Amino acid sequence: MGRWGDGETRRRGEIIGTPASVSIQAKLNYLLLITYYLLLITYYL
Known part of the structure; x- marks a missing residue:
């Protein structure tokens, strides 16, 4: 549903105020x- 525009859907949700x-x-x-942090930790260990 939001694969093509995750950022757009998020911004729209923030503007409208839909908590879900x-x-x-x-x-x-x-x-x-x-x-991301787990990968960093495993990489540096």
Whole structure:
């Protein structure tokens, strides 16, 4: 649904104020951050 424009859908959600879409996007961003940091930690260890 938001594959072609994740940033656009997120911005639209923030402007409108729909908590569901914003929370889903926040969860995805959080997961990406966690995986990124785990990769960094494993790379430096």
